[in-house]
Amino acid sequence: MEESAERIGARVRYWRERRKLPRRQFADMVGRSVSWLDKIESGERELARLPVIERVADALSIDPAVLTDNNRDQRTRQCVDASEVLAIRAALATYPGLSPDAHVTIDLARLTRQASYLDHAWAMSRFTVVARNLPSLMADAYVATQAASDAGLVATRRILVTANRLASSMLLKFESNDLAWLAADRAMHTAMGIDDTWSLARATRSVARAMTSIHQHPQAIVTLVAMADRMRGEVRANPAELLALQGMLYLAASITAAGQEDRALADGMHEAAIDAAQRFEPHHDDHHTCFGVANTLIHRVSALVRLHECGQALEFAKTISPWAVATLSVERQSNYLLDLTKAHISVGNYRQAARMLGKAEQTAPEEVRCRPLAHGLLRSLLNTTTGEPARLVRQMAGRAGVEA
Incomplete structure (x- = not known):
């Protein structure tokens, strides 16, 4: 019982600090003294009665089960x-x-x-x-x-x-x-x-x-292209600071056009981005946008997925160096893996889809365990995979709190 009190007290302290609640303020919120709170958080006193647990959980804006169930606590605190x-x-x-x-x-x-x-x-x-x-x-x-x-x-x-x-x-x-x-x-x-x-x-x-x-795709494209055109002269004068930003506008326009199923515009914006990336590449490591050839290539995969050309997206992905992808930020790598997961699901390769999603979780746990998009992929795979991939998917779904 004492060990349980310590675990629950540690959870109270974690969530109080995560909510940035000072001890006095939180004690007042639950109608108790600071001394009482100190004893609860240290495990010296047990938080046992359900009404008190509910009052504490309400003040912390969490479900009471987060305080009493270790699995629920771990799932909740990671998101x-x-x-x-x-x-x-x-x-x-x-x-x-x-x-x-x-x-x-x-x-x-x-x-x-x-x-x-x-x-x-x-x-x-x-x-x-x-x-x-x-x-x-x-x-x-x-x-x-x-x-x-x-x-x-x-x-x-x-x-x-x-x-x-x-x-x-x-x-x-x-x-x-x-x-x-x-x-x-x-x-x-x-x-x-x-x-x-x-x-x-x-x-x-x-x-x-x-x-x-x-769903304002046309206006988004107009805005992106207008800004890329507007900054053209300044990019020539100051490429070190502005070329990458112009390239990212082209990438965004390519993805947006693909979402509208405008293949010609998506292709054109991709070519403009590749041209910018090849000119910018020597400065790739100096810029926080992660703009460069590798980022442009994985955006191409994303655009092809949005164009429902998933087979082509997977073939294109084979031409991209894994080493180059590894130089990108964790956020970019994981989203690339989610795009590959979607593509594999679309062509019915569920085993490989499960593998890609598992790799995405290893790369960036919060992307898979917390995002609605990844939860949708998990539900799809829960209903389609068998054998060892199914076991992997069930384990990922359990960590994410996702049911079929």
């Missing part, structure tokens, strides 16, 4: 949950510039490090890290832009664009598409307020992806 999505929503609905403390000084160096850290966490598919820290970055970045001098305006706006882009990308991963559109639109308005092509190109890609998620 972004509804409470964290609501925190991002709340951050989007907050306007710090209107509050009395809007002129609080923000340490720009610290803010820059935080934005870089979350960008890196995103690239590593560490979505729970991003979700826990993103609302504070969004709030601080907004305040920083309000207080910035002319000299610091571009730097602070870039951070705010980054924060809103991360919010949009996160929400798209978990299919909160209307909120993703709002976050991307915020990024776009922020970028349009300054003369900075870097910010505008990055915001354009986000807003186009959000448009696509709400």
